[in-house]
Amino acid sequence: MDHNFNEQERQALDSYKGMSVGEVLRRTREHKGLTIVYIADRLKIRQGYLEALESDDV
Numbered sequence: 001m002d003h004n005f006n007e008q009e010r011q012a013l014d015s016y017k018g019m020s021v022g023e024v025l026r027r028t029r030e031h032k033g034l035t036i037v038y039i040a041d042r043l044k045i046r047q048g049y050l051e052a053l054e055s056d057d058v
Contacts, residue, residue, distance in 0.1 A: 022056035029054075 005013065016024050029039055036054075040047040052058045 020056045022054045026054040 019027070029036070036047055036050050040050045043050070049058070
């Protein structure tokens with residue numbers, strides 16, 4: 001698959017190298033100033049499940 005990323009997008013992607021999916025989710029949520037409760041509500045999933053995802057416990 002060929003992606004055309006601009007420099008800012010490429011730098012953002014590079015900053016995630018070596019991170020787990022859960023860590024990327026948590027850091028992105030925190031960077032945007034969003035709470036677990038808010039995200040869980042928007043995604044229609046249990047807060048505990050989102051916490052498990054962010055902790056790589058799933």
